[in-house]
Amino acid sequence: xxxxxxxxxxxxxxxxxxxxxxxxxxxxxxxxxxxxxxxxxxxxxxxxxxxxxxxxxxxxxxxxxxxxxxxxxxxxxxxxxxxxxxxxxxxxxxxxxxxxxxxxxxxxxxxxxxxxxxxxxxxxxxxxxxxxxxxxxxxxxxxxxxxxxxxxxxxxxxxxxxxxxxxxxxxxxxxxxxxxxxxxxxxxxxxxxxxxxxxxxxxxxxxxxxxxxxxxxxxxxxxxxxxxxxxxxxxxxxxxxxxxxxxxxxxxxxxxxxxxxxxxxxxxxxxxxxxxxxxxxxxxxxxxxxxxxxxxxxxxxxxxx
Amino acid sequence: xxxxxxxxxxxxxxxxxxxxxxxxxxxxxxxxxxxxxxxxxxxxxxxxxxxxxxxxxxxxxxxxxxxxxxxxxxxxxxxxxxxxxxxxxxxxxxxxxxxxxxxxxxxxxxxxxxxxxxxxxxxxxxxxxxxxxxxxxxxxxxxxxxxxxxxxxxxxxxxxxxxxxxxxxxxxxxxxxxxxxxxxxxxxxxxxxxxxxxxxxxxxxxxxxxxxxxxxxxxxxxxxxxxxxxxxxxxxxxxxxxxxxxxxxxxxxxxxxx
Numbered sequence: 166x167x168x169x170x171x172x173x174x175x176x177x178x179x180x181x182x183x184x185x186x187x188x189x190x191x192x193x194x195x196x197x198x199x200x201x202x203x204x205x206x207x208x209x210x211x212x213x214x215x216x217x218x219x220x221x222x223x224x225x226x227x228x229x230x231x232x233x234x235x236x237x238x239x240x241x242x243x244x245x246x247x248x249x250x251x252x253x254x255x256x257x258x259x260x261x262x263x264x265x266x267x268x269x270x271x272x273x274x275x276x277x278x279x280x281x282x283x284x285x286x287x288x289x290x291x292x293x294x295x296x297x298x299x300x301x302x303x304x305x306x307x308x309x310x311x312x313x314x315x316x317x318x319x320x321x322x323x324x325x326x327x328x329x330x331x332x333x334x335x336x337x338x339x340x341x342x343x344x345x346x347x348x349x350x351x352x353x354x355x356x357x358x359x360x361x362x363x364x365x366x367x368x369x370x371x372x373x374x375x376x377x378x379x380x381x382x383x384x385x386x387x388x389x390x391x392x393x394x395x396x397x398x399x400x401x402x403x404x405x406x407x408x409x410x411x412x413x414x415x416x417x418x419x420x421x422x423x424x425x426x427x428x429x430x431x432x433x434x435x436x437x438x439x440x441x442x443x444x445x446x447x448x449x450x451x452x453x454x455x456x457x458x459x460x461x462x463x464x465x466x467x468x469x470x
Numbered sequence: 471x472x473x474x475x476x477x478x479x480x481x482x483x484x485x486x487x488x489x490x491x492x493x494x495x496x497x498x499x500x501x502x503x504x505x506x507x508x509x510x511x512x513x514x515x516x517x518x519x520x521x522x523x524x525x526x527x528x529x530x531x532x533x534x535x536x537x538x539x540x541x542x543x544x545x546x547x548x549x550x551x552x553x554x555x556x557x558x559x560x561x562x563x564x565x566x567x568x569x570x571x572x573x574x575x576x577x578x579x580x581x582x583x584x585x586x587x588x589x590x591x592x593x594x595x596x597x598x599x600x601x602x603x604x605x606x607x608x609x610x611x612x613x614x615x616x617x618x619x620x621x622x623x624x625x626x627x628x629x630x631x632x633x634x635x636x637x638x639x640x641x642x643x644x645x646x647x648x649x650x651x652x653x654x655x656x657x658x659x660x661x662x663x664x665x666x667x668x669x670x671x672x673x674x675x676x677x678x679x680x681x682x683x684x685x686x687x688x689x690x691x692x693x694x695x696x697x698x699x700x701x702x703x704x705x706x707x708x709x710x711x712x713x714x715x716x717x718x719x720x721x722x723x724x725x726x727x728x
Contacts, residue, residue, distance in 0.1 A: 177728070211728075214570060216569045216570060216727070217727070217728055218727065235574065236475070236572040236573075236574060237572070239570065239571055239572050240571070240572045242570070244570035246566065246567070246570065248563060248566075249563075250562070250563035250564060250566050250567035251567075252486060252562060252564060253562070254486070254489070254490055255486060255489055255490075256489075259485065259486075259489060262485065263482045263485050263486065264567070264571070266478055266481055266482060266485070267478050267479075267482065267568060267571035267572065267573055268571055268572065269472050269473045269478060269572075312570075315571075
């Protein structure tokens, strides 16, 4: 096990950010923490990254104790923080040089890896350009290249694509997927269910400082959601009257402010029955269940409001 | 052998400086020339003509220059522990990037103080050269004014980094400049002996590390330094370096390790 947590707890004064959680991450796995903002994902990541002391419980990273061997563990981690911390006055190359020197890597080795890594994150043509004018997606990719400069055994990514446009996210996912294919161990946090589905072999769902479910995306969907979901949108004001009628269908419902979700194994059949009940939604959509539905089922709330 | 962690932090600052040094040339070289020209030669001519100084006393330029040397060292040391520390914690977040590597908060603190002291040495060396060119040096002992000035800068940079790390906002940084650095610069014996201050202010000047730096640099440059007095001044400033380093280490840990 690369990471092992037992009854892990983090408190800031009287506020409990992480409450008694257990998890394990094996070598070669892509492991995710899925949850809304404030669920305790980043606090957990900071403890794994050995930058935030554990309040209670046991944590082992790379077989060592963060409280004792923090520096030694960090030497073998690659960290992509939530907020960019690049030196924007310096060039892309200089950023990697400085970061590599923190790990005491020889300059020659840093130069070699810089060439490889910039190729990998598709920034080779920007090597001598200052960081400041780069786009958000490029900066994220550079941060990923930076995190790989020490050839880490474990890569920690805290909300790697938050704030990026869809195109930039896909480029980033593609790169992360390749790291996974190469057998790297990834731990990432996200509040995007599609990100978790794309990248994670296994994940835990966090809410209010606790783990509420654990499994592969497929397992979670199978245990907590139905095969399909029928989404119904009603004219303003009609939804309140429609919900009691829909409940007679016997399927599980989730009434959101703007739409009603009907959990069913046969979406088209359910849509037909809605019509038979005499309801006239403005639109209906049958889709497969996602982790978003899992989260909704577990917590009664959506991931991203 | 592995490079000590604090040295790695200092090296990063040096690498950054290599790319951004141009902005500091004015404060390092041009500003001492302007000050010595305006105050030393311009104002000095008035002072010397006033006949206030006795026979054998130094001219105003020779009196002022070593004081300005110490003050410039103090100023560089202070600058380095104001905005760059705020940037490391809040603006550029470079300290947070360092924490994800083998470096810890204490290493960052020590590396910062080390690099700031190197910056002080660069400023002080440039200033000394300018002093010699202006003919404002009276004794060979002035070579010891270089380490004296470096110590003066370090005595300010070491505690100030810890104070900056305790500040919540950017206005407070500007206030340290306005109400700390500038009064120190003006009233710690740089331009006139502290005996000229009102009686209540004299002891205040006496406890500032800058006054000790000014005295040490001045007596060395004028060639009338006493061994015991010089050691006393140096020890006083060394206490600020040691105490300040401990304060800064503690504050960096409080601020960065949550």
